[in-house]
Amino acid sequence: MNTLSNNTDFLLSIENLTVSFDGFKAVDDLNLYVDENEIHVIIGPNGAGKTTVLDLICGRTKASDGSIKFHNKELTAMREHEIVREGVGRKFQNPSIYEDLTVFENLELSFPRGRSVWGALTFQRDTDVTTRVKEIAEMVFLDTLLDKQAALLSHGQKQWLEIGMLLIQDPELLMLDEPVAGMSVSERKQTAKLLNEITKGRSVMVVEHDMKFVEDIAHRVTVLHQGKILSEGSMAKVQADPKVIDVYLGH
Amino acid sequence: MTSIKSFMSRQELIGILVIAALLFVVMPLAMDIFRLNLFGKYLTYAFIAVGLVLCWGKCGILSLGQGVFFGLGGYCMAMYLKLEASTPEATAIQSTPGIPDFMDWNQITALPWFWVPFNSLTFTLAAIIIVPAIFAFIIGTAMFKRRVGGVYFAIITQAIAAILTILIIGQQGYTGGVNGITDLRTLKGWDIRTDEAKYILYYVNGALLIGVLLLSQIVLKSKLGRLLVAVRDQEDRVRFSGYDVSNIKIFVFCFAAVLSAIGGAMFTLQVGFMSPSFVGIVPSIEMVIFCAVGGRLSIFGAVYGTLLVNWAKTTFSETFPELWLFGLGALFIAVVLIFPNGLSGLYRSYVAPLVDRIVSVRPRTGRPDAPPPAAGFGAKTTTKPAE
Amino acid sequence: MFADYTWTELGSIFAMQGFAGLILFSVFVLMALGLAIIFGQMGVINMAHGEFMILGAYVTYLCSNFVEAYFPSLFGVYFFFAMALAFVAAGSLGALVEWSLIRHLYKRPLDTLLATWGLSLILQQAYRSIFGAREVGVSLPNWLLGSVPLTDIIEIPINGIFVMVLTFVIAIGVYFILFRSRMGMQTRAVVQNRVMAGAVGINTQKVDRNTFALGCGIAGIAGSAFTMIGSTGPTAGQLYIVDTFLIVVFGGAASLLGTIASSFAISQAQSTMEFFLSGSMAKVLTLLTVVGILMIRPQGLFSLKIRR
Numbered sequence: 001m002n003t004l005s006n007n008t009d010f011l012l013s014i015e016n017l018t019v020s021f022d023g024f025k026a027v028d029d030l031n032l033y034v035d036e037n038e039i040h041v042i043i044g045p046n047g048a049g050k051t052t053v054l055d056l057i058c059g060r061t062k063a064s065d066g067s068i069k070f071h072n073k074e075l076t077a078m079r080e081h082e083i084v085r086e087g088v089g090r091k092f093q094n095p096s097i098y099e100d101l102t103v104f105e106n107l108e109l110s111f112p113r114g115r116s117v118w119g120a121l122t123f124q125r126d127t128d129v130t131t132r133v134k135e136i137a138e139m140v141f142l143d144t145l146l147d148k149q150a151a152l153l154s155h156g157q158k159q160w161l162e163i164g165m166l167l168i169q170d171p172e173l174l175m176l177d178e179p180v181a182g183m184s185v186s187e188r189k190q191t192a193k194l195l196n197e198i199t200k201g202r203s204v205m206v207v208e209h210d211m212k213f214v215e216d217i218a219h220r221v222t223v224l225h226q227g228k229i230l231s232e233g234s235m236a237k238v239q240a241d242p243k244v245i246d247v248y249l250g251h
Numbered sequence: 252m253t254s255i256k257s258f259m260s261r262q263e264l265i266g267i268l269v270i271a272a273l274l275f276v277v278m279p280l281a282m283d284i285f286r287l288n289l290f291g292k293y294l295t296y297a298f299i300a301v302g303l304v305l306c307w308g309k310c311g312i313l314s315l316g317q318g319v320f321f322g323l324g325g326y327c328m329a330m331y332l333k334l335e336a337s338t339p340e341a342t343a344i345q346s347t348p349g350i351p352d353f354m355d356w357n358q359i360t361a362l363p364w365f366w367v368p369f370n371s372l373t374f375t376l377a378a379i380i381i382v383p384a385i386f387a388f389i390i391g392t393a394m395f396k397r398r399v400g401g402v403y404f405a406i407i408t409q410a411i412a413a414i415l416t417i418l419i420i421g422q423q424g425y426t427g428g429v430n431g432i433t434d435l436r437t438l439k440g441w442d443i444r445t446d447e448a449k450y451i452l453y454y455v456n457g458a459l460l461i462g463v464l465l466l467s468q469i470v471l472k473s474k475l476g477r478l479l480v481a482v483r484d485q486e487d488r489v490r491f492s493g494y495d496v497s498n499i500k501i502f503v504f505c506f507a508a509v510l511s512a513i514g515g516a517m518f519t520l521q522v523g524f525m526s527p528s529f530v531g532i533v534p535s536i537e538m539v540i541f542c543a544v545g546g547r548l549s550i551f552g553a554v555y556g557t558l559l560v561n562w563a564k565t566t567f568s569e570t571f572p573e574l575w576l577f578g579l580g581a582l583f584i585a586v587v588l589i590f591p592n593g594l595s596g597l598y599r600s601y602v603a604p605l606v607d608r609i610v611s612v613r614p615r616t617g618r619p620d621a622p623p624p625a626a627g628f629g630a631k632t633t634t635k636p637a638e
Numbered sequence: 639m640f641a642d643y644t645w646t647e648l649g650s651i652f653a654m655q656g657f658a659g660l661i662l663f664s665v666f667v668l669m670a671l672g673l674a675i676i677f678g679q680m681g682v683i684n685m686a687h688g689e690f691m692i693l694g695a696y697v698t699y700l701c702s703n704f705v706e707a708y709f710p711s712l713f714g715v716y717f718f719f720a721m722a723l724a725f726v727a728a729g730s731l732g733a734l735v736e737w738s739l740i741r742h743l744y745k746r747p748l749d750t751l752l753a754t755w756g757l758s759l760i761l762q763q764a765y766r767s768i769f770g771a772r773e774v775g776v777s778l779p780n781w782l783l784g785s786v787p788l789t790d791i792i793e794i795p796i797n798g799i800f801v802m803v804l805t806f807v808i809a810i811g812v813y814f815i816l817f818r819s820r821m822g823m824q825t826r827a828v829v830q831n832r833v834m835a836g837a838v839g840i841n842t843q844k845v846d847r848n849t850f851a852l853g854c855g856i857a858g859i860a861g862s863a864f865t866m867i868g869s870t871g872p873t874a875g876q877l878y879i880v881d882t883f884l885i886v887v888f889g890g891a892a893s894l895l896g897t898i899a900s901s902f903a904i905s906q907a908q909s910t911m912e913f914f915l916s917g918s919m920a921k922v923l924t925l926l927t928v929v930g931i932l933m934i935r936p937q938g939l940f941s942l943k944i945r946r
Contacts, residue, residue: 058491084493096488098481105477110492114474117502120494123474162488169493313748393933402683402747403936406883407929413880414925421918532880536755543752576763583756587749588742 011036011203012057012173017066019056026052028227030066034173034203039195041206041214043238044224045248050207051093053224054175057205058090059083070173081115089171093178095158099151103142103161106150107133110165132168139198140164141190156187160194167198174198175205180213192216223248258472261610262603266551267464274457284446291453291521293561294460296321298514300542300553301460301467302507307539308547309471310503311483312400316408317511318535319415320383322525324512326426327382329525330366331375332435332443333427352434357424366425372439379516380509387508391501400500409532416531431526435519443520456517460554463510467550470506479503511538540579543586546595555594651913653792659909661798661867664805666901668860669882670889671812674897676853677886679816679829680846682740683751686758687882688875690854693731693761694724694861695870696769702776702865714779721862728858729851736850741843758876765872773871782866797866804863812856813894825849884928890938900938904928 012034019027027049034040042050055061057068059080068075075083084090098106111132114123137143140160145153150161159179166174179195180188188210195204195217208214214221214235221238223230225248231241238244259267278290299317307313339349347360354362368374390411394404419426427433435443442448470476481489482499490496519525528534537560545556560582567575586593643651669691676684684690701720705712735757743750778797785795816822827835828845836842864870885904889896904924911920932938 060487079495080490081493081495084491090491092487096485098477098484098488100480100484101477109474109477109481109489112493115493115495117475117498120475120478120499121470121473165488165492307748311748313751315751394936397933397936399933399936402681402751403887403932405748405751406683406880406887407932410880410884410925410929414922414929417918417925418922421916421922532876536752539752573763573767576759576766580756580759580763583759584739584753587746587753587756588739591749 010034011038011071012205013069014053014057015067015069017053017056017063017068019052019061019064025227027056030227030229032222032229034205035220036203037199037201039199039204039206039217039219041208041218041221042224043208043211043214043221043248044230047226048224049227050224051177052227054090054177054205054207057083057173057175058088060090084169084171085112085115087170087172089166089169089174091162091166091174091176091179093181095155095162097150097158097161097165100149102147102149103137103153104133104146106161107136107164107168110168112169136164136168139167140194156183156191159183160191163194163198171202173203173205177207178209179206180208180210188213258469262607263468263551265606265610267461267468270464270551270554271457271461274460275454279450279453284449287453288449288521289565290558291449291456292518293558294456294554295514295518295521296538296541296561297460297554297557298463298517299507299511299538300545300557301463301550302510303539303542304545304547304550304553305467305470305479306503306507307542308549309476309479309483310500312500312504313402313405313539314408314504314507315405315532315535315539316412317507317538318530318532319408319412320387320508320511321515321518321534321538322415322419322527322530323383323386324379324515325519325525325529326432326515327369327375327378327512328516328519329432329435330369331372332438332519333432334362334366334370335438336434336436351427351432353427353430353432354424359424363425379512383508383512384505387505388501391504392497395497395500395504398497409535412530412532412535416527419527419530427526429527431524431528433524433526435523438520444523449521452517452521456521459513459517463513464550464554467510471550475499475502537579540583540586544582544593546593546598548592549595552593552595552598559594650792652910655910655913656906657792657794657798658912659906660802662909663902663905664801665860665864665867665878666882666885666905667805667809667898668863669857669878670885670897670901671809671894672853672856672860673882674886674889674894675812675816675856676850677883678893678897679825679849680744681747682744682850683747683754683883684740684850684853685751685754685879686735686761687854687857688877688879689758689761689765690728690732690857690875691861691864691878692765692870692872692875693728694858695865695874696765696774696861697724697727697858698862698865699769699774699776699870706777714781717779717782717862717866721859724858724862725855726858728861729855732854732857733847733851735854736847740850741846744846758879762872762876769872771872773869773874775869776865778866801863801866808856808859809894809898815852816894821845821848881925884925884932888928888932888938893938896938 010033014030014032017027017030017032018025030053032053042053044050052061056063057075059075059078059082063076066076070083070086070088073086075086075088078086098109101109108125108129111129113129114120134143134146137146140163142157142161142164145157150158153161159182163176163179176195180191183191192213195206198204206214206217218235220233221235222232223238223241223244230247231238231244274294279287282290299321303314303317333351337349337351342348342350342352342355345352345355347355350359350362369378390408394400394407399407420429423429437443443452471479478489478494478499482496486496489499515525515529518529541557541560542553543556544560545554546552563578564575567578590596592599669687672690673684673687676682676687698717698720701716701723705716705719739753739757740750743753782797782800785793786799787793816825824835824840824845825848827840828842832842835845861870868874881904885900886897888904889898889900907927908920908924911923915923
């Protein structure tokens with residue numbers, strides 16, 4: 001990979017990214033690029049640093065060294081909510097939704113308006129909001145459950161709700177950490193369909209273990225191992241790579 | 252009517268009307284002025300409890316330093332009243348006439364600079380709001396911007412309560428020391444010690460409390476109110492939805508601080524003194540129990556909780572002083588282990604469905620913020636205690 | 639403020655205050671060690687910790703009276719029985735409290751704080767009902783009385799030295815229990831990964847109970863040592879609880895060394911300032927400094943950067 005390339009070509013360019021926890025390098029001198037409209041999947045064995053990479057991009061973990069540029073803007077110095085406002089959305093591994101609130105309220109809170117204290121105090125639930133919430137709810141198969149308390153949803157529905165909460169922010173880069181973990185087969189199929197639909201017009205980074213699912217969605221795959229890139233390219237290329245088979249797929 | 256409905260459910264409207272009726276009609280008719288004044292004193296603690304509902308119950312920030320803000324409000328008021336009571340004529344026997352008596356006893360010969368502005372009532376009223384707000388803002392900014400929360404925040408606020416108490420007691424020349432600021436008499440020449448004044452102050456206090464309840468209701472019913480709960484349950488999700496979580500926390504902490512300070516100022520006016528015994532660790536943590544007994548999620552419950560605990564305290568500590576501490580200790584344990592939602596939780600499980608059936612003509616629709624209707628899931632599943 | 643003293647006097651003052659600070663340091667360390675185990679290892683805030691300490695003090699008081707009345711010949715060494723008994727009493731009460739109260743609240747640290755505060759009120763009132771509101775003191779055996787003259791100005795009381803030695807021994811003991819014994823290994827395993835520890839056959843509930851009991855037992859010993867240098871009242875424990883919590887937080891909750899270092903810093907700062915300022919201002923300044931530093935460095939003095 002040519003690190004001297006003009007990185008404005010990419011939506012997201014990660015260069016020489018390193019983070020260490022007490023000397024242990026969870027991510028080690030990583031270079032990774034995401035194109036516009038690309039679905040980029042990161043795979044790798046446990047502890048390879050996949051989730052840490054997502055954490056670093058969205059500002060949850062601070063990098064020890066290196067840079068993360070989004071639209072050519074440096075993200076490493078920004079705080080989480082500023083990164084979100086730049087257009088980066090993040091879904092967590094375990095569904096993180098507001099269980100005490102209804103589906104409608106969950107989506108409404110994620111609607112990108114009234115994000116200051118005063119804005120939240122004076123926020124009005126106008127037709128813009130309700131239309132958008134309904135639109136998104138339909139997309140994530142929850143349109144009939146708007147008044148249901150989120151705690152009462154099934155595990156798969158919670159995952160979808162969280163995806164919906166990201167979609168309503170209309171991010172340019174969507175990061176999903178194991179979006180189909182714990183889902184039933186039919187829910188998986190629905191989710192794959194959903195992802196194919198929502199990725200139109202935006203880039204998506206996915207961390208996933210389910211190889212079948214990865215094959216279905218990925219444009220490009222990066223294999224991480226011990227914080228470094230082991231292999232990169234199309235799914236077919238990666239699957240054929242002997243190094244990958246050795247540390248990961250072969251088992 | 253639609254505007255009321257947008258920020259108050261039927262249950263909540265009933266709640267506030269019942270409290271108003273209790274404060275303005277029932278209690279004044281049922282009690283003599285001595286008891287009513289005592290009741291008014293309890294009501295000043297309710298301001299703190301309402302603030303704690305927003306800060307602790309809804310947003311999950313446990314402050315063990317609310318006495319600090321109660322004290323700041325109370326001391327601001329007391330400083331003004333003390334200066335008014337310390338005219339050169341009234342203090343002619345002192346070696347330095349015209350300064351508060353305790354300063355004279357401590358060989359202070361001139362009014363300290365920070366006392367001077369408290370000659371003005373306008374300044375004092377502004378200070379009652381602004382001083383605690385700034386103080387809370389500083390603490391909140393320092394802590395929440397660095398993501399200090401949970402038990403660490405609780406311990407630090409407790410330490411601040413301890414520091415302020417030691418400071419007040421130690422600097423008795425400037426603060427009146429352990430006795431506090433006593434012997435307060437008039438407000439702009441109006442004697443606050445007469446029965447008539449006590450009635451008026453009681454009503455002012457009640458009206459302020461209703462105002463604070465309405466204000467809190469507006470906050471809770473806005474998107475900010477839902478954000479508070481969201482921050483408590485899924486702080487990271489709120490952050491990754493593009494909100495600056497620390498600002499939300501700072502706001503609610505300052506809001507609770509200002510409410511406490513209003514209570515403190517009204518306390519000084521009604522009771523006629525202010526002392527460090529309302530500032531320190533022990534009173535501050537007792538204030539949390541007022542809120543917990545009422546139900547940490549309900550601003551109305553907080554009012555009843557405050558009244559109940561204080562009534563019990565007065566009754567028991569008059570007759571069985573030994574039992575009271577056992578009782579209070581048991582109360583702390585009970586509201587945590589057995590009734591985490593306090594009185595309002597009990598009310599919602601048992602009484603609210605009845606009230607609903609009586610007052611409502613048509614069946615309720617699934618309103619998002621109301622307790623769920625009886626069908627399917629009981630009230631038990633809706634609320635879980637803040638962690 | 640230094641102008642009124644000569645250099646030798648100043649030196650002696652610092653030495654004496656330093657020594658007074660060392661005694662305070664010992665009390666802080668003894669109390670903070672128990673807290674650091676419970677808070678640092680389990681994340682539980684035990685507001686009744688001071689009352690466990692006072693329990694140890696009352697046990698020592700009872701022992702001293704009992705031995706003085708019935709076995710005066712053993713009076714010289716009663717203190718060692720008393721200490722063991724204090725450990726057992728406070729530890730058993732701790733196990734009981736863990737079983738009845740704490741184990742229901744592991745996921746709700748703020749609620750634990752309130753519940754243990756309630757417990758502290760109950761214990762205080764119980765002490766008041768049983769032993770009376772007045773402070774009680776124990777009589778010391780002869781070998782603990784008197785002092786060692788160091789220079790003509792500086793004298794060091796023997797009971798102070800004894801408490802310091804005791805603190806040292808207990809600190810070493812705690813270190814060995816936590817970092818060199820099987821029990822400590824299990825405790826740390828449970829702290830780091832409860833589910834996994836359970837899966838490899840550690841009885842996590844038992845470990846929790848033992849850890850809590852150990853922390854309380856050490857508080858009992860602290861109370862026992864406390865009787866050597868001061869008298870005991872029902873509310874004496876509450877006086878120290880906020881200081882000790884600050885010490886533990888200041889030192890970095892999970893670090894034993896941090897706890898000791900911060901005890902040292904805080905006690906020395908306080909006792910040195912106490913000579914020149916009034917006692918209350920010394921305490922205000924010390925606490926303010928600690929709170930100020932914690933606001934700048936919330937993770938405390940000694941802490942690890944961990945992977946979330």
